Amino acid sequence: MSNTGIGKRVKRKEDRRFLTGKGRYTDDINLPRQAFAHFVRSPHACAKINGIDASEALSQDGVLGVYTGADWVADQLGGLPCGWLVKSKNGADQVEPPHLPLAPEVARHVGDPVAVVIARTKELAKEAASMVEVDYDDMPASGTLAKAITPDAPQVWPDASGNVSFDWEVGDEAAQQAAFAEADRIVEIEVTNNRVIPNAMEPRAAVASYDPNADSYTLYTTSQNPHLIRLLLSAFVMQIPEHKLQVIAPDVGGGFGSKIYPYSEEVVCTWTSKKVGVPVKWTADRSEAFMSDAHGRGHITKAQMAVKNDGTMLAFRVETYADLGAYLSTFATATPTYLYAPLLCGIYKMKAVYANVKGIFTHTVPVDAYRGAGRPEATYLVERMVDKVAGELGIDRIELRRKNMIQKDEFPYQTPLIFQFDTGDFEACLDTALEAIDFAGFEARRAEAASRGMLRGIGVSTYVEACGLAPSAAAGALGARAGLYESAIIRVHPTGSVTVFTGTHSHGQGHETAFAQIVAEKLGMEVDNITVEHGDTEKISFGMGSYGSRSLAVGGSAISKATDKVIEKGRKIAAHLLEASADDIDFEGGEYKVKGTDKVLPFGAVAFTAYVPHNYPHEELEPGLEESAFYDPANFTFPGGCHITEVEIDPETGVVKVVDVAAADDIGTVINPMIVDGQVHGGLVQGIGQALYEEAVYDDDGQLKSGTYMNYTMPRAADFPMFKVGFHVTACTHNPLGSKGVGEVGSIGVPPSVINAVLDALKPTGVTDISMPATAQKVWRAIQEAKAAQAAE
Amino acid sequence: MQDFAYHNPGSVADAVAALKGADDGKFLAGGQSFIPVLRLGLAEPSDVINLKGLSDLQGIRDGGDHIAIGALVTHAEVETSDLVKGALPGLATMAGHIGDPQVRNRGTLGGSVAHADPAADYPAALIALKATVVTDRREIASSDFFRGLFETTLEEDEIITQVKFPKAEKAGYGKFASTASKYALVGVFVAKHGSEVRVAVTGASARYFRVAAMEQALAAHWSADALDGIVVPPDDLQSDMEADAAYRAHLVGVMAKRAVSAAG
Numbered sequence A: 001m002s003n004t005g006i007g008k009r010v011k012r013k014e015d016r017r018f019l020t021g022k023g024r025y026t027d028d029i030n031l032p033r034q035a036f037a038h039f040v041r042s043p044h045a046c047a048k049i050n051g052i053d054a055s056e057a058l059s060q061d062g063v064l065g066v067y068t069g070a071d072w073v074a075d076q077l078g079g080l081p082c083g084w085l086v087k088s089k090n091g092a093d094q095v096e097p098p099h100l101p102l103a104p105e106v107a108r109h110v111g112d113p114v115a116v117v118i119a120r121t122k123e124l125a126k127e128a129a130s131m132v133e134v135d136y137d138d139m140p141a142s143g144t145l146a147k148a149i150t151p152d153a154p155q156v157w158p159d160a161s162g163n164v165s166f167d168w169e170v171g172d173e174a175a176q177q178a179a180f181a182e183a184d185r186i187v188e189i190e191v192t193n194n195r196v197i198p199n200a201m202e203p204r205a206a207v208a209s210y211d212p213n214a215d216s217y218t219l220y221t222t223s224q225n226p227h228l229i230r231l232l233l234s235a236f237v238m239q240i241p242e243h244k245l246q247v248i249a250p251d252v253g254g255g256f257g258s259k260i261y262p263y264s265e266e267v268v269c270t271w272t273s274k275k276v277g278v279p280v281k282w283t284a285d286r287s288e289a290f291m292s293d294a295h296g297r298g299h300i301t302k303a304q305m306a307v308k309n310d311g312t313m314l315a316f317r318v319e320t321y322a323d324l325g326a327y328l329s330t331f332a333t334a335t336p337t338y339l340y341a342p343l344l345c346g347i348y349k350m351k352a353v354y355a356n357v358k359g360i361f362t363h364t365v366p367v368d369a370y371r372g373a374g375r376p377e378a379t380y381l382v383e384r385m386v387d388k389v390a391g392e393l394g395i396d397r398i399e400l401r402r403k404n405m406i407q408k409d410e411f412p413y414q415t416p417l418i419f420q421f422d423t424g425d426f427e428a429c430l431d432t433a434l435e436a437i438d439f440a441g442f443e444a445r446r447a448e449a450a451s452r453g454m455l456r457g458i459g460v461s462t463y464v465e466a467c468g469l470a471p472s473a474a475a476g477a478l479g480a481r482a483g484l485y486e487s488a489i490i491r492v493h494p495t496g497s498v499t500v501f502t503g504t505h506s507h508g509q510g511h512e513t514a515f516a517q518i519v520a521e522k523l524g525m526e527v528d529n530i531t532v533e534h535g536d537t538e539k540i541s542f543g544m545g546s547y548g549s550r551s552l553a554v555g556g557s558a559i560s561k562a563t564d565k566v567i568e569k570g571r572k573i574a575a576h577l578l579e580a581s582a583d584d585i586d587f588e589g590g591e592y593k594v595k596g597t598d599k600v601l602p603f604g605a606v607a608f609t610a611y612v613p614h615n616y617p618h619e620e621l622e623p624g625l626e627e628s629a630f631y632d633p634a635n636f637t638f639p640g641g642c643h644i645t646e647v648e649i650d651p652e653t654g655v656v657k658v659v660d661v662a663a664a665d666d667i668g669t670v671i672n673p674m675i676v677d678g679q680v681h682g683g684l685v686q687g688i689g690q691a692l693y694e695e696a697v698y699d700d701d702g703q704l705k706s707g708t709y710m711n712y713t714m715p716r717a718a719d720f721p722m723f724k725v726g727f728h729v730t731a732c733t734h735n736p737l738g739s740k741g742v743g744e745v746g747s748i749g750v751p752p753s754v755i756n757a758v759l760d761a762l763k764p765t766g767v768t769d770i771s772m773p774a775t776a777q778k779v780w781r782a783i784q785e786a787k788a789a790q791a792a793e
Numbered sequence B: 001m002q003d004f005a006y007h008n009p010g011s012v013a014d015a016v017a018a019l020k021g022a023d024d025g026k027f028l029a030g031g032q033s034f035i036p037v038l039r040l041g042l043a044e045p046s047d048v049i050n051l052k053g054l055s056d057l058q059g060i061r062d063g064g065d066h067i068a069i070g071a072l073v074t075h076a077e078v079e080t081s082d083l084v085k086g087a088l089p090g091l092a093t094m095a096g097h098i099g100d101p102q103v104r105n106r107g108t109l110g111g112s113v114a115h116a117d118p119a120a121d122y123p124a125a126l127i128a129l130k131a132t133v134v135t136d137r138r139e140i141a142s143s144d145f146f147r148g149l150f151e152t153t154l155e156e157d158e159i160i161t162q163v164k165f166p167k168a169e170k171a172g173y174g175k176f177a178s179t180a181s182k183y184a185l186v187g188v189f190v191a192k193h194g195s196e197v198r199v200a201v202t203g204a205s206a207r208y209f210r211v212a213a214m215e216q217a218l219a220a221h222w223s224a225d226a227l228d229g230i231v232v233p234p235d236d237l238q239s240d241m242e243a244d245a246a247y248r249a250h251l252v253g254v255m256a257k258r259a260v261s262a263a264g
C-alpha cells in the first residue's frame, strides 16, 4: 500500500524550492564569461528597413557584435516554422510566409526584432542598442483584425490577398442547410473573443553557449517542450544536428501556451554564441514580454442556430475570422481550426454543424495557443448562443440545456464534427454545480441585492473540450507536422528507489509530485522514493512537452506503461527467486507473492537482484531494471463540466463583481485532488480575467495600447470569492489511468458563464449584449444606451 | 538603469547638503514612484539620497486642531493609525485605498505629495482638508502647493518634513480605482470645516480641481442628495481606454455622493 499514491492530497515536492526562492529558472543560470543580448525592436507596425547603421554601437568598448537580418540571410539559415498545415476549402495550402528571427527587409509588428547587440554587460547591451540607427520607411498597417478584413486594408504579406492565410471549413454544409430549412426559428449572434496577453510570471529568457571543441551548442530556455525546440531548431531553423544541440528547460514559471513555441530570441542567442565565442544571455523585461510573447484568442464570429419552437437544437452555422498576427507561430493555424471548430457542437446533440474559419494576418505579434486554445472560443460562442436561444424561445435556460445535451447512456457519442466522445455525464456535472451554488435560492438573493440597489445575475455554462491531441496518425492526416505521443523511462535503482524520466514538462503544474504518485501507487512505495526528471534533452530520450492538458493523460499513461513493464520484468526475477512460475506470481502492495502461499519478496529485493545478479535467470533476462515506453493515445480525451457564476453589478458605476463561482468538472481519474483544485482555481481566474478585465488592445495603426500593467488588467486574488470546486468523474475509456486532463478546464468553461451572468443581471435595464471584457465603463455605457433607447421608444 | 552615487544621510541638513552637492540629485523615500521611473530610464540622476534615516520625518502627532503626519509615514501607517481613524476617519480610509498592500507598506505621504501624480489620492485629501505642507524651510498651503501634472512649488533641494491636516468636522473619500493600476480614475475628497465645504477631485483631469457647485450645495445642506443634478462638464477631463471623459464626469458625481455618505 502506498500512502502517497493515486487520489491522495500529497503536498507538492517542488514547493519547498519554489516557496523559498530556491527554484532554478533560466535567468538564474549564469555561464562563465557570458555576454548579454539586447534586441533592437521595431517601433512601427509596418516599416520597410532601408538600412541599419550599427557603427556607433560597435565602437563602444565591450560591445562584441551587432547582427541583423541581413547577417542571418547571409548565413543561409531557415525561419521559424509553423507546426501545422491547414488547407483552405479550395485545397490550397495555408499562406505561410517566412519568419526569420531578425526581420531582414520589413518589420511587421511593433516589437519585431530587427537587430541584436551583444555586449559584456546587460546595461551596455541596452545602451548600445539605443545607438543602432535603423532607417525605416513607416508604412500603413492593419493593426486590428477588424481593420485587416476590410476591403482596402493594408496587406501584411504580398502573397496573402485580403490578409487571408487560409479559408478553411469543416462540417457538412448541405446537411446544415437542410436542417436550417426545417427550423422554426434561426437565432443569430455576433461575438468577439477578446485578444489577451499570456503574462506568465516568469518572462522568457535564454542562455546559449557554443563549445568549439565538440562543435556543439547548449541552450537553456524557458520552454514548455525542450525537445520540440531542439527538433525545430535542428531541422528547420539552424540546421544544427540534434546530437550537437542540448536544450534544457529548467524550472519554468508559467507558460499558458506562450512558451510552447520557438522564438526569435533563443534562436539568436544560440546563433550568436558561436559568432562571439562566449555564452549569450537574454532575459525579457515585462515591456518586451507584452510585445513579443505570442498572444491568445482574437476572434470575430457570426453564427446562426436553427431551432424548433420546443427548444430542439437542429444545426449550427459559424463563420469566424481568427487573428494570426504577422507571422504563423507554431500552433497558430491549428488553434482556430482543429482545436476550435470540432467543439462547436458543445455538449449538445445537433444534426449538423458547419464552420468556416478564415485565418487573418494583422500587423501584430503572432497569436497562438493560450490556455484552452480554441476550446474557450468555441465554448464561449456555443454557450452565449444557448442563452440567446433560451431568451428568444422563452424557454428556461437550464431546461433547454438538459433537453439537448448528450445523455450519459449515449456514449461513445459520434459528433457531426470529427470527434467521438468516449465517456461523460454532463447532466451530473450540471446538477452538481446547480446545487453547489444554490441555484434554487437565487431569486431571493437577486431580490436582496435589488434592495441594496444592486443588480444580481447568475450565468450558466457547460462545456466539453478535447485534450491530449492524438493519435499521431490522425493528427498527421489533419496537417500536424509532429507526433503526439509521449515517452517515459522508469529507472529502478539497485536498492529499489526510482527515477522517472518524462518527455512532458512542468512549468508549475506539480508533475514532480503527481507523476511520482502514479509510480508510487503501482509499485506500492512512497513518493519520497521517487524522483521525476524532465526538461533536458540529454536526459530524456524524447518528448512532446506540456500543452493542451496532455501531460497526465498522455505522459502519465507512458509512465504507467513503463512501470507495468518494470513490474513484469520483476515478476520474472521474482519467479526465479521464489522458484515458481511467473504466472503464479502476484504483485501487490510492493511485494511479489506466490499465489496461495505466504512466499513473498519485496520489490526492493527484486531490484537488488536485477543489479547483483548472482542468482538470476540469465538465459531468459538481461540484468538491470529500467524500462521505457512510448504511448500514442487512441483518441483525444474529453473533459467536460458545468461552470456557474453569480455577479453583482453596481448600476451607478457599471462595476461587475463576481460574488460566487461553482465549477463541476469531469476530468477523469484524479491523481492529486489538491493539485487539481489549484489547476481549476487558476483556470477560473484566467477565464474570469478574460471575461471581465483583460484585453490586448492595438489601435488601427498597430500600436500596442495595453503594453504595461498600468493599462492591462491582470486579475488579482482580491477580485474573487472562494471558489466552489467539485468533480463528477467518469473515467476515460482508452488510457490506462482513466485521466482526461485538468489544466485548461477553468479558462474554457467559465468565461461564458460570467457574461451570461452579466446579461442576466442587466436584464431589467434592457441590455441584451455585452462583449468581453465586460469592464465597468462598457457596462455603464450599455446601460445608458439601453435607457436612451427605451426613452426614445 | 544608470549607475548613481547613493547617500544615506542622518539629518535633514545632511540630506539637503548632499542634494546641493550633486549634479543631478534626487531624494528617495518609499521608492514606489521613483524606482519605476528609474528602471524605465525616465530619470538618470547622478545621486540618489535616501531619506529613510531622517527620524524627524517619522510619526503621527496630535497637534490639537490638526494632525501632523511625518513625510516618511507610510500609507499603511495612516490607514491603521488610531489617531487618524479617530480624528479624520476619511483620511485613514483614503490611505487604505492606495494601490495594494505592498505599495501601502512602502509608499509614503511625503513621496506621494512631492511626486504629485495627477491620479494620486493624497492631493485631493490635502486640498479638501486645507492641509499645510511643511518643509525644511517653510510652510505651504496645499492650495498653493500643487502646480499641475507632476509639478509642485518645491525647490529641487527642498524636503517635505510633515503635512498638517486640520481636524475637519466631517471628511470622506470616494474612489473609483483603475482595475489595472489601482490609481484613481476618479477620486473625490469632501470635507466640512464649519460652514465651509471643500470638494476636491483627483484622477479625473491632469490637475486636481475643486467643484464649486458641489461645495455650495453641501454648505447649504450636508447630504448626498444635495448633489443631485450637479454635473461636472467632461470638456477638460482625461480620456483613456479605461474611462473616457463622459464616464469620468459621471463618476465624479457618483463618487462625490459616496464620499458624503461615507463622511456621515
Ligand SMILES: Cc1cc2nc3c(=O)[nH]c(=O)nc-3n(C[C@H](O)[C@H](O)[C@H](O)COP(=O)(O)OP(=O)(O)OC[C@H]3O[C@@H](n4cnc5c(N)ncnc54)[C@H](O)[C@@H]3O)c2cc1C
Pocket (backbone or CB within 6 Å): B026, B027, B028, B029, B030, B031, B032, B033, B034, B035, B051, B071, B072, B097, B098, B099, B100, B103, B106, B107, B108, B109, B110, B111, B112, B114, B115, B117, B119, B120, B121, B122, B158, B159, B160, B161, B181, B182, B183, B184
Ligand atoms: C502598483 C502601484 C500602485 C499605486 N497605486 C496608487 C494609488 O492608488 N494611489 C496613489 O496615490 N498612489 C499610488 N501609488 C504610488 C504610491 O502611493 C507612492 O507611494 C507615492 O506616489 C510615492 O511615495 P514614495 O514614498 O514611494 O516616494 P518615492 O517613489 O521614493 O519618491 C517619489 C518622488 O518624491 C520625492 N520625494 C520623496 N519623499 C520626499 C520628501 N520627503 N520631500 C521631498 N521630496 C520627496 C522623490 O524625490 C521622488 O521624486 C502606486 C504605486 C504603485 C507602484
